[in-house]
Amino acid sequence: MxxxxxxxxxxxxxxxxxxxxxxxxxxxxxxxxxxxxxxxLRDYVGREQVECIVIGEPKQADGSPSENMQRVSQFxxxxxxxxxxxxxxxxxxxxxxxxxHKAMLDGGxxxxxxxxxxxxxxxxxxxxxxxxxxxLRKKR
Numbered sequence: 001m002x003x004x005x006x007x008x009x010x011x012x013x014x015x016x017x018x019x020x021x022x023x024x025x026x027x028x029x030x031x032x033x034x035x036x037x038x039x040x041l042r043d044y045v046g047r048e049q050v051e052c053i054v055i056g057e058p059k060q061a062d063g064s065p066s067e068n069m070q071r072v073s074q075f076x077x078x079x080x081x082x083x084x085x086x087x088x089x090x091x092x093x094x095x096x097x098x099x100x101h102k103a104m105l106d107g108g109x110x111x112x113x114x115x116x117x118x119x120x121x122x123x124x125x126x127x128x129x130x131x132x133x134x135x136l137r138k139k140r
Contacts, residue, residue: 002051005044006129008093008121009055009072010034015121017129021049026129028122038078050086053079054132056093056124091132093124 001021008015014037016029032040044050055076058066076088 002049004052004054004129004132005029005041005050006054006091006125006132007037007056008125008128009037009058009068009075010121011068011071013117013121015123015125016040017122017125018048018050019129019133023051023133026126026133028126031119031121037075038082041079042082045083045086052087052089054089054091054129056128057090058093089132091128091135093128 004019058068
């Protein structure tokens, strides 16, 4: 099986997470500068087999698109044009940053580490991916 990769797309930084090859569990991969994201992913899919990319769909609490949705859509369209064989799936990312902070707190990370925005983005991408995997299991 191929991996599933997830993206927590941000204006400055983007958190990435990936499954194991059997698609059982999600784990944080890295946080990259958003300006370098496309090149990083191109290199990554050249080394690793990736089945699909799950990208967090930015929404307001009421379900309407957030201001980041335009940037996410532009990235998704660029990806689809360059790599049509690796589909992008949108997945609701509401409250993932809150959940990431809670997970870091529950995990015993010190305050300074919890304030690391790059780590928060990576944990958020992991939460998006793990939630996506759980939704797939429920459908089966």
